[in-house]
Amino acid sequence: MDPWALSEPWWPAAVIADLTGSWRGGASLYAQVAEDLGTPGAARSPGDAGAVAPAFRLAGLDFYPVPRAVRDSGRRWSAYSPLDYWRDPVTASPIRALDGVTIACQHTVERVLLRDGRAAGVRVVRAGETDPVDIRADAVVLAAGTIENSRLVLRSRVNGGTERRRLSGLSDHIVQGFTLTLPAGAVDPAAALPTGHFVAPGDDEHRSNLFLSIGELAAGSVRIEVSTMGEQLPNERSFVEHRSAPDGTTSVHVGAALAEADEALVTEQQRRLGDLWRSLGPRYGTPATPLVFGGLGTWRPLSGDLVTYASALGTVNHEGCTIRLGDGLTERHEVVDLPGLYVLGPATFPRLGAANPSLTTLALSRRLAGILAGPPWEGIGIA
Structure with missing residues (x-):
């Protein structure tokens, strides 16, 4: 999370302290997760570049290597998975037994079960079957994507008799960029930048991080991709809503709109x-003709192999901010009006920031696990 976004009054002070300062007397949650990943550099956000020298400077901006949580075994690489706790991430051989843990794949959670106004389990249906199965639990943790988490919270409220059927503030990352492919031999090695993935961190004024990737393709051609990932601020016109039809059927509707501040960001x-x-x-012998962009969700070919693009909201990036910590969600990650129901993921972010949310998602997951591991909870249902 960018330092300028992980701040009060947006985020609760206690959550900020746990993420960046100390968690229960030990290292911060960010530092603990980075150590588990085996990539200490991931503990710093794109905006915290003080400990690393820039790789180069371009257009008045300092570019740094992008922190990446991948493991390289020589011939293969693997991304992090929570399952790495039980099995080797490369060979998939078991590391420890799944004692007391049942993983129910190919099941869809229909709804959260309630008893006396609090969460008491989930109702699921296995793929290809129609009969539901109820899984009882003392606490239920929703750890799916933002839209699915929002659907389940909204349906739980409806089943509990509330009329609160809309979660506003749905946010995404605003992404625009351009790509250029140059044929073999067209690049002067003396002028070319190093290959790799680099980022120029943004700030609270720009709310965007600027990425530059340069790679060599087959037969010596070079691919250049530049993208900027920015923060859409929560607003009332972006939402997830539960609707009921006269025939008794229900549906979920999503609205996405940019606020005035977001239009200025674009x-x-x-x-x-x-x-x-x-x-x-000039570095790559290509005339820097003006870039022309279409609207969100469009690609626009320009001269040669130059293409600009603008990603549509909710397509390739990271939705969040519908069930926010400190606003609908307690600092213990519990839904205010649905005791026993907990939520994880970017849906809980008070604001999204511009950085990839994965490290913060993992850190908050560790935080909630520590909270639930204490009394009185002994059983946890995970949806």
Whole structure:
């Protein structure tokens, strides 16, 4: 999480302290998760580059290697998975037994079960079957994506008799960029930048991180991709809503809209992309013709192999901010009006920031696990 986004009054002070300062007298949650990943550099956010020298400077910006949580075994690489606790991430051979843990794959959670106004389990249906199965639990943790978590919370409220059928503030990352492919031999090695993935961190004014990836493709051609990932702020016109029809059927509706501040961010992103393009073009022998962008969700071919794009909201990035810590969700990750129901993931973020949310999601998962491991909870249902 970018330092400028992980701040009060958006985030509760106690959560900030646990993530960045100390968790129960030990290292911070960020540091603990980074150690588990085996990538200490992941403990720092894109905006915390003080301990690492920039790889190069371009268009007045310092670019740093992108922190990545991958493990390289020589011939293969693997990304992190929670299952790594039980099995080797490369060979898949068991590390320890799944004592007391049951993983129910290919099941869809229909709804959260309630008893006396509090969560008491989940109702699931196995793929290809129609008969539901009830799984009882003292506490239920929703750890799916933002839309699915929101659906289950909304349906639980409806089943509990509340009329609160909308979760507003749905946010996503606003992403724009351009790609360029150059044929073999077209790049002057003396002028070329190093290959790899790099980032120029943003700040609270720009609310965007600027990424530059350079790689060599087959037969010596070079692929350049520049993208900027920015923060959509929560607003009332972006929402997840539960609706009931006269025939008794229900459905979930999603609304996505940019606020005025987000529209200004789109314009600023395009300006910064243009500045970078004007610095890149001469290095690679390509005229830096003006970049032209379409609306969100479009790709626009320009001259040669230059293409600009703008991702649609909710397609390739990270939705969040519908069930927010400190606003609908207690600092213990419990839904305020549904005791025993807990939520994880970017849905719980008070604001999204511009960084990839995975490290914060893992850190908050560890936090909730520690909370639930104490009394009085002894059994946990996971949906």
